[in-house]
Amino acid sequence: MKGKTVIITGAASGIGKATAELFAKEGANVVVSDINETAARVVAEDIVSNGGKAVFIKTDVSMPEEMEKLVDFAVKTYGKLDIAVNNAGIGGEINPIADMSIEGWHKVIGVNLNSLFYGLKYQIQAMLKSGGGSIVNISSILGSVGFAGSAGYASAKHGVLGLTQTAAMEYSSQNIRVNSVGPGFIETPLLEALDSEMKSQLVALHPIGRLGRSEEVAELIFWLGSDKASFVTGSYHPVDGGYLAR
Template structure:
């Protein structure tokens, strides 16, 4: 196997793994030799993903995790230690969107929900992943932000606020823990054909969304996960504090 894509023996914890990026990344890491602890608020869904991965011969443990609860994120790391003895990779992927609406009608309940999952969920994950990686002397963390975290997102202000915060956490963590050999990066996708998009945008809406990208289409999950694999690669040892846009050219404007 190409060393760039060889994750043999690496232990990864991944949130939001019942669908979308989390599910596909779990499958791809398993193919490349990683041992996995995967979680989701959708317990039945994440156990089905784990069963499918285990059927290939890979080592995987599934569990329910509410990332808005610190103790739930700690339990993921504790589970990885119980089964595999370490945590090499942390992927803080779980997140939610909200309905498109103008900024002036976004109320506190929407903001609170966004921050509970999209911001606290990342910080709680990082907090316990980093604590273990400090003991090991190494590790790699990948947070899932968004193009809405790099710029404005019309009619998506609460989501944009939260995803900007993820970038702040990523950059701050990279600065604090670079000397400890812990790499912390974020990926920032444009609209991609995951359930987060397809469940609320019909084909006509998707076409309108695609017009915002020079490539005039939405992303495919496999295109985002390919970059996630590169960012997490054990051979990619000097990249940290980066927030990488995978956006069909949107950021070129």
């Protein structure tokens, strides 16, 4: 990873933070991106204080011009873009479809799906100029199954798989690999609002008997971004403690 540049969206906490720290530890130039300026700036500063290379840029991934700005910033700062991890996402409104607000639907689609299209559009343009690269899109176990009350989230994450597969078909011959990771329920800030009973119910859905850790997902993202996964593209990799095997 030495000398390679990686963009990570949603890098202020959880999976994004763990992924940024891992890439930096292995020598990459890390562009830490998040809408939470305070927390993301701390992530970048901690990486630098530990001997790594990182810069921060505030990004609202639901805005196409901000995603274009993010890619331009990475290229201007480090000379090129080698790897992109499209991780930013929200849980979205929890309601049955008939009760879901139109605003709630548009918000989760904007952050969890539209942003992936914007990211791919500008990341691919940059990678084509430098001879290729690797893109990892963070979907979910709910990218392949439904979940009552989360129509917007599940729909967006299903869409991530379609974008991933299509992009892989279109650009693999030009040395750009595009893959997707589907985390199960991971101990991240997205789950902090849940009470102990709800968390216990979620744990019961994972045959391994616990929720996942961000670092466990980061390891797979790192591998997919690396040259060790050189023959892997258009794929979907659950990291789910057996959730989808039930």
